[in-house]
Amino acid sequence: QTQYFRDTWAEIDLDALxxxxxxxxxxxxxxxxxFAAVKANAYxxxxxxxxxxxxxxGAHGLVVALLDEALVLRQKGIKAPILVLGLIRPxxxxxxxxxxxxxxVVQLEWLKEAGRTMGAGVPPLKIHVKCDTGMGRIGLKHExxxxxxxxxIKQTDEFEFEGIFTHFxxxxxxxxxxxxxxxxxxxxxxxxxETVPKYVHAANSAGALxxxxxxxxxxxxxxxxYGLSASQERPPLNKGKQVFSLHSKIVHVKKxxxxxxxxxxxxxxxxxxxxxxxIPVGYADGWLRKLEGQSVIAGGERAExxxxxxxxxxxxxxxxxxxxxxxxxxIGGQGTGDFITVEEIAEKLxxxxxxxxxxxxxxxxxxxxxxxxxxxxxxxxxxGV
Amino acid sequence: QTQYFRDTWAEIDLDALxxxxxxxxxxxxxxxxxFAAVKANAYxxxxxxxxxxxxxxGAHGLVVALLDEALVLRQKGIKAPILVLGLIRPxxxxxxxxxxxxxxVVQLEWLKEAGRTMGAGVPPLKIHVKCDTGMGRIGLKHExxxxxxxxxIKQTDEFEFEGIFTHFxxxxxxxxxxxxxxxxxxxxxxxxxETVPKYVHAANSAGALxxxxxxxxxxxxxxxxYGLSASQERPPLNKGKQVFSLHSKIVHVKKxxxxxxxxxxxxxxxxxxxxxxxIPVGYADGWLRKLEGQSVIAGGERAExxxxxxxxxxxxxxxxxxxxxxxxxxIGGQGTGDFITVEEIAEKLxxxxxxxxxxxxxxxxxxxxxxxxxxxxxxxxxxGV
Ligand SMILES: Cc1ncc(COP(=O)(O)O)c(CN[C@H](C)C(=O)O)c1O
Ligand SMILES: Cc1ncc(COP(=O)(O)O)c(CN[C@H](C)C(=O)O)c1O
Numbered sequence: 001q002t003q004y005f006r007d008t009w010a011e012i013d014l015d016a017l018x019x020x021x022x023x024x025x026x027x028x029x030x031x032x033x034x035f036a037a038v039k040a041n042a043y044x045x046x047x048x049x050x051x052x053x054x055x056x057x058g059a060h061g062l063v064v065a066l067l068d069e070a071l072v073l074r075q076k077g078i079k080a081p082i083l084v085l086g087l088i089r090p091x092x093x094x095x096x097x098x099x100x101x102x103x104x105v106v107q108l109e110w111l112k113e114a115g116r117t118m119g120a121g122v123p124p125l126k127i128h129v130k131c132d133t134g135m136g137r138i139g140l141k142h143e144x145x146x147x148x149x150x151x152x153i154k155q156t157d158e159f160e161f162e163g164i165f166t167h168f169x170x171x172x173x174x175x176x177x178x179x180x181x182x183x184x185x186x187x188x189x190x191x192x193x194e195t196v197p198k199y200v201h202a203a204n205s206a207g208a209l210x211x212x213x214x215x216x217x218x219x220x221x222x223x224x225x226y227g228l229s230a231s232q233e234r235p236p237l238n239k240g241k242q243v244f245s246l247h248s249k250i251v252h253v254k255k256x257x258x259x260x261x262x263x264x265x266x267x268x269x270x271x272x273x274x275x276x277x278x279i280p281v282g283y284a285d286g287w288l289r290k291l292e293g294q295s296v297i298a299g300g301e302r303a304e305x306x307x308x309x310x311x312x313x314x315x316x317x318x319x320x321x322x323x324x325x326x327x328x329x330x331i332g333g334q335g336t337g338d339f340i341t342v343e344e345i346a347e348k349l350x351x352x353x354x355x356x357x358x359x360x361x362x363x364x365x366x367x368x369x370x371x372x373x374x375x376x377x378x379x380x381x382x383x384g385v
Numbered sequence: 386q387t388q389y390f391r392d393t394w395a396e397i398d399l400d401a402l403x404x405x406x407x408x409x410x411x412x413x414x415x416x417x418x419x420f421a422a423v424k425a426n427a428y429x430x431x432x433x434x435x436x437x438x439x440x441x442x443g444a445h446g447l448v449v450a451l452l453d454e455a456l457v458l459r460q461k462g463i464k465a466p467i468l469v470l471g472l473i474r475p476x477x478x479x480x481x482x483x484x485x486x487x488x489x490v491v492q493l494e495w496l497k498e499a500g501r502t503m504g505a506g507v508p509p510l511k512i513h514v515k516c517d518t519g520m521g522r523i524g525l526k527h528e529x530x531x532x533x534x535x536x537x538i539k540q541t542d543e544f545e546f547e548g549i550f551t552h553f554x555x556x557x558x559x560x561x562x563x564x565x566x567x568x569x570x571x572x573x574x575x576x577x578x579e580t581v582p583k584y585v586h587a588a589n590s591a592g593a594l595x596x597x598x599x600x601x602x603x604x605x606x607x608x609x610x611y612g613l614s615a616s617q618e619r620p621p622l623n624k625g626k627q628v629f630s631l632h633s634k635i636v637h638v639k640k641x642x643x644x645x646x647x648x649x650x651x652x653x654x655x656x657x658x659x660x661x662x663x664i665p666v667g668y669a670d671g672w673l674r675k676l677e678g679q680s681v682i683a684g685g686e687r688a689e690x691x692x693x694x695x696x697x698x699x700x701x702x703x704x705x706x707x708x709x710x711x712x713x714x715x716i717g718g719q720g721t722g723d724f725i726t727v728e729e730i731a732e733k734l735x736x737x738x739x740x741x742x743x744x745x746x747x748x749x750x751x752x753x754x755x756x757x758x759x760x761x762x763x764x765x766x767x768x769g770v
Contacts, residue, residue, distance in 0.1 A: 004453065005451060005452035005453045005456070005473060005474070005477050005480070006451050006452070006453060006471070007474070039669070039696065039697060040669035040696055040697065040748070041669075041748075043669075065665075065667075065669070065696065065697035066390060066391050066665075066697070066748070066766070067390035067391070068389065068390045068391060068748075068764065068766045068767040069766065069767075071390070071767055072766065072767050085697070086391070086636075086665050086697055086698065087636045087637060087665070088390060089390070089392070092390050095390070106637065132639075134645075134646060134651065135648070135649075136641065136645065136646055136647035136648060136653075136661065136692065136700065137637075137647075137648065137663055137695065137698055137700060138636070138637045138663055138698070141639065169646070169648060169649050169650065169651050170649075170650060170651055173650070178646070178651050251471070251472045251523070252472060252491065252522075252523045254517075254526065256521065260519075260521065261519060261521055261554070261563070262521035262522075263520070263521060263522065263554060264520075264554050264555075265554065265555060265558070266519065266554050266555055266563050268521075276521065278522055278523055280450075280451075280471050280472070282450075283739075283740045283743060283744075284424070284425035284426075284428075284450070284743040286744070286746075288736075288740065289736050289737070289740055290735075290736070307521065310522065311424065311425055311450065311739060311743060312424060312425065312450035312451070312470070312471055313471065313522055313523070315521065315522060350675075351673075351674050351675070352674070354668075354696060355668050355673065355674055358668060358669040358696060359668075359671070359744070361671075361746045361747065362746065362747045362765070363425070363426075363451070363453075379453065380747070380765075381451070381453045381454065381457065382453040382454075382456055382457050
């Protein structure tokens with residue numbers, strides 16, 4: 001049984017995740033496979049638990065950013081297809097092959113070097129050629145390169161040409177122009193192949209939800225499975241159910257007099273008698289200092305963060321006295337109707353919903369829930385005495 | 386041997402840490418004990434390695450924020466005194482006592498409840514009474530409460546009154562007024578005790594470095610041991626040697642034509658032919674999106690981040706072609722004279738140096754160096770196949 005010794009935790013609603021994946025899956029053509037993006041610790045939700053649940057709900061495979069992330073999932077027993085999205089070193093091709101992990105390829109040179117280091121007795125490395133159609137990040141840009149790679153793989157035993165893909169940079173925008181340019185470029189890439197590989201994929205969440213022409217035979221969906229909005233501009237603007245919430249408890253409460261100060265720099269000064277609570281969460285948990293002034297839900301009521309956010313603690317001004325142990329919700333709700341969306345926090349931080357959840361880091365235990373039942377606690381900080 | 390499969394890493398200069406601790410230690414009165422603050426994974430540096438090195442360099446003990454953090458250090462074999470700074474649950478008093486971990490107390494009620502749950506055969510729990518003299522975070526505020534706690538402990542066997550402390554909120558500011566008020570209040574607290582405990586401590590880095598009257602018989606130093614500046618306003622404004630640096634390598638490089646776009650939203654557009662490199666680090670590593678436009682050191686030369694920072698990747702505009710594998714430094718230097726301080730990044734993010742290093746999270750392996758020799762790699766993401 002996992003032990004944890006702090007009263008700050010993230011709650012992960014597995015039912016919501018299941019439902020989100022299922023709804024997205026049901027909205028896709030039957031032959032289109034859904035790969036769930038579980039990179040970055042499943043956008044902060046916990047990669048192993050999310051991977052399992054997404055697969056149960058109909059995802060066909062998983063995508064991660066790093067080979068390390070893929071290996072951890074394999075080590076924990078995930079058997080489904082896993083594609084690494086980031087480039088791996090040629091020297092690590094053998095490790096990937098041995099663990100049946102698919103990797104992207106953008107250069108013939110890489111294949112040659114990987115082939116030299118892979119050694120004997122290794123299953124063929126499954127590769128997905130990544131085409132840069134306008135994202136400008138990684139990928140080959142010319143059809144000639146793609147043809148060379150196809151020919152090279154045909155002549156070797158070390159590799160299996162499993163997929164071809166690209167990535168959209170503006171699928172969430174109202175304007176279609178750039179998106180259509182990328183789509184056309186990708187189709188052109190696919191058209192020069194002698195043999196189309198098993199997986200042809202382009203769409204992220206915004207692609208899969210907002211563009212019916214983006215599917216090919218697979219999609220890679222991240223933000224939408226977490227119930228967060230994939231686009232601010234394009235329908236559907238409604239989203240699934242938010243999977244992530246962040247909670248803490250009051251560990252200290254006091255009445256302060258007018259003129260008394262709170263926190264570093266004595267930057268907040270009370271104007272009248274006020275009830276101030278301290279909660280054990282701070283910027284080292286990813287609850288950034290810019291959230292000063294943001295409100296939280298304490299015992300069902302909104303309460304404002306006052307004073308500078310500390311590394312491990314935050315002070316809030318309560319509407320009235322509340323006892324130690326009162327639950328404080330920083331993201332999500334308490335069943336009272338009031339709800340703090342990830343997007344509310346993103347707006348306050350002048351960033352996107354993705355960043356907010358990725359920031360809540362390993363110091364914060366994850367509580368996995370089904371219905372209202374706690375089924376598992378993951379505390380990466382401490383695994384037990 | 387630790388394995389890691391990505392070309393992004395933080396380098397921790399143990400020599401610098403040793404020297405910083407030693408210099409601070411040497412600047413203190415002989416009888417003043419130095420507690421090194423290693424909470425929040427040692428401000429992102431890695432708590433176990435930093436704890437060991439700080440103790441070797443003359444630190445007497447350690448302070449952490451959470452009981453979980455203290456337990457991990459004990460589990461790894463750290464025998465030195467450890468004080469948890471954040472409040473722990475009364476129900477966890479027994480665990481703390483069994484592992485000889487000291488904890489803060491701010492309320493008689495807590496002691497009573499803790500005493501009830503501790504059970505038999507447990508060594509006495511070492512407690513440090515925390516006085517709130519103006520930080521407004523946690524701590525008791527009246528001398529009467531302190532006296533009651535002292536009397537209560539005298540009558541029980543479960544607790545040892547090991548320390549009394551407070552925390553300054555403005556020790557880094559030019560103005561002394563608020564600081565002096567806190568100092569006087571703390572002295573008053575200490576003066577009402579019948580027996581002064583073993584440890585009397587108040588100063589953080591800014592206290593220990595900028596105020597000769599803050600020492601008592603122990604200090605708790607964090608930011609300064611990491612070679613980062615403890616104050617923007619008070620001497621000494623110079624600091625030790627920066628322990629932390631962050632590096633990556635070019636994994637992809639391409640020439641783009643005028644008018645081509647880079648990254649999400651196609652938000653960056655090239656005006657002329659440009660060399661664009663991709664490095665495998667992004668906001669899910671704690672390299673926040675607001676760092677768009679920040680420069681990095683690529684192959685010894687400054688290069689600007691262009692386009693939106695992605696979750697796992699960042700694009701930079703090179704002054705000229707550089708090959709795949711070229712080292713890119715995001716924080717720190719490459720031995721060429723040019724150097725990116727943590728403070729440069731903090732300024733760009735409109736925050737403090739503390740937050741920058743705490744943000745670089747567990748996805749980034751830590752490389753521990755002595756001289757130019759790599760002596761240990763810690764990869765929290767993946768512990769080996
Ligand atoms: C190649 C690739 N495919 C699929 C996804 C899933 O995207 P979404 O979460 O929008 O469905 C991502 C995520 N990218 C992140 C957000 C990034 O690189 O910044 C990706 O990089
Ligand atoms: C009680 C206490 N003592 C000592 C320190 C060390 O401070 P410094 O790093 O400035 O030497 C801290 C750090 N505080 C952090 C910064 C915070 O709570 O935000 C602290 O909370």
